[in-house]
Amino acid sequence: xxxxxxxxxxxxxxxxxxxxxxxxxxxxxxxxxxxxxxxxxxxxxxxxxxxxxxxxxxxxxxxxxxxxxxxxxxxxx
Numbered sequence: 001x002x003x004x005x006x007x008x009x010x011x012x013x014x015x016x017x018x019x020x021x022x023x024x025x026x027x028x029x030x031x032x033x034x035x036x037x038x039x040x041x042x043x044x045x046x047x048x049x050x051x052x053x054x055x056x057x058x059x060x061x062x063x064x065x066x067x068x069x070x071x072x073x074x075x076x077x
Contacts, residue, residue, distance in 0.1 A: 035076035042068050 045065045
């Protein structure tokens, strides 16, 4: 009976050690994807602003860009 209990204990310890590392790796890759998407959205807005816009479009795009930049600073830096 002892070898079985020892094997289960080792498996439990390994699971406890490896699980947080795997969870943080998934979270890190998810954050990288989110940051890349934020960068892409900011780039799109900047491109549209360079192409010309009405006063209303300028105000709206400025607000969107400002919100995206704030989210990027909070999450990605």
